[in-house]
Amino acid sequence: MSREGAEYALRARADERDRISGDLLDLESHTTYQLLKGSNLRGATQQRWVAAQAALATLWGLYDAYRSVLRDAEQIRAGRGRLGADELAELTALLAGRSVVLKAAAKPVEQRSLLPEADERLTMDETVTRMDAAFREVTATLTDIDAAWNACLPRLDDADAQLRAIHDLQVELGESLDLTQVETDLKRLRGGAIEDPLGSPPSAAELDRIARLLSGSRTDLERALQVKREYGRRREDLVAALDRVRAAESEARLAHGQVVAKIALPPQASPRSRAEDLAGRLDALDLSADTWLNRSSRLTALEGDTAQALQQAQATARALYGLVSRRDELRGRLDATQAMAVRRGRAEDRAAVQAYEQARVLLWSAPCDLTRAADAVDLYQRAIHGGGR
Known part of the structure; x- marks a missing residue:
């Protein structure tokens, strides 16, 4: 590299590092990521999340190695006001050569040999490409889970709100409906939605059935409460209507x-x-x-x-x-x-x-x-x- 080329490449890599750092921080602060970290997942969702976590660990390992090389390059550049031939050669090797070293992963004893495991060496461009692939795998998992949750959780929340409204109506009326099965079904559906949204999401038919049942129950209670409040007046109206029928x-x-x-x-x-x-x-x-x-x-x-x-x-x-x-x-x-x-x-x-x-x-x-x-x-x-x- 020329001195100007090395200076430009170093600035470009520094900007790239800052952008990648921001993306990684955004990823780990993502709402769905935070929810998944504390969730007890199972089934297909657990499998996807385990794979995503492995990809994220790989991503951070690559990023740390990438950042270490860039830090060495910045130290070389900061050591002198004008780059000499030796410093320029070192910068060129770091910025354009296979300078990113990935340590060989430790293997279970049954998979080892007595020969040393070779470390892998990558260029900075190859490292960024691998980081991007890992990043996309993680975000694809978050996107799929988020879409599954968005399809059912609002409807489950609406059903819970209906149940609370029905409970309030029952208290006011002094009578109750047997909604034990509905409550059991809702608990089961929410469990499936939270723990395995990719493998056991509530079906639209189940959600429709519960919504219809709760809506009908609420309507019945509201009508009963209205009758209780208006019975005297409506009875008088009926007596008058019966007189008209007789006439x-x-x-x-x-x-x-x-x-x-x-x-x-x-x-x-x-x-x-x-x-x-x-x-x-x-x-x-x-x-x-x-x-x-x-x-x-x-x-x-x-x-x-x-x-x-x-x-x-x-x-x-x-x-x-x-x-x-x-x-x-x-x-x-x-x-x-x-x-x-x-x-x-x-x-x-x-x-x-x-x-x-x-x-x-x-x-x-x-x-x-x-x-x-x-x-x-x-x-x-x-x-x-x-x-x-």
């Missing part, structure tokens, strides 16, 4: 009484009352010694059934009155078709007259058979239109 069912019975005299109805068209059955369920709920968890579902179901009964009674009344409207509409169609027959000069047609009379008798009979009457009106229209519509 709507009374209207449906009135409609049936009026319509059955005019329109032929099947037996199943008679309105059925649900109000008393619903009222009986409310009384049973009042007298129940059941838990609020069960009472909340019963109350919610009763509220839904009451709303459905009201809609059904109202729809029944509308449908019954609609049958009379349907009869009146058919009467209007019959009259309109007869007027058309007169305009077309077909009012006296024998087939048309017979069809008209049949439809008229059906529509003005009580009770009216709507199905037969509608068919008769259609038959009359076809007769007037010459077989078409």
Whole structure:
């Protein structure tokens, strides 16, 4: 090397040493590295971590040998203001030659021989390349473990938070759910995630199942607590809703009484009352010694059934009155078709007259058979239109 080349190489190696030192310090202060140092690992993760630790030990050994050579080079340069030929030759040998000595590792006695083990000599560039390979092996292990933890630990933390919230709700409600199996499963999954994230991570399906179960349990408790707080008001609302059901069912019975005299109805068209059955369920709920968890579902179901009964009674009344409207509409169609027959000069047609009379008798009979009457009106229209519509 020239004097300028040696000066440049020495400065470059010093910068390289400082950068490598910073990277090594960052590695050992990495959160995942610190967690792994104190963890009881097993399985695939333990195997990867043992290999990573070996790579890290090799890395530090290489770094110490590299730094020792560089320290010798810096001492030579600091000894004189201007490098002489001898100093330049020494610097060149250190910076460009195979100056990094790796002592032969001690072997178990069964692997030794009586011949001395040769030390390995590397250039500084070769040493940096080996350090980089070891560094990458360690960081790859940390990256894989960190990714596995990030995939499951937040979800496990969420599940634990749900459990704490459920516990608080149970205390407030004064009732509890049996979540022993869930707690056991969570403990097992967290153990696998911490001790062997690469080999025994919780599956997404297991985490989904627990999340659904905890979410459902929390919802049940919140609903039960809400029912406990609001039972008096919701009971009053139910009593009022039952009164509306009775009124709507009374209207449906009135409609049936009026319509059955005019329109032929099947037996199943008679309105059925649900109000008393619903009222009986409310009384049973009042007298129940059941838990609020069960009472909340019963109350919610009763509220839904009451709303459905009201809609059904109202729809029944509308449908019954609609049958009379349907009869009146058919009467209007019959009259309109007869007027058309007169305009077309077909009012006296024998087939048309017979069809008209049949439809008229059906529509003005009580009770009216709507199905037969509608068919008769259609038959009359076809007769007037010459077989078409």
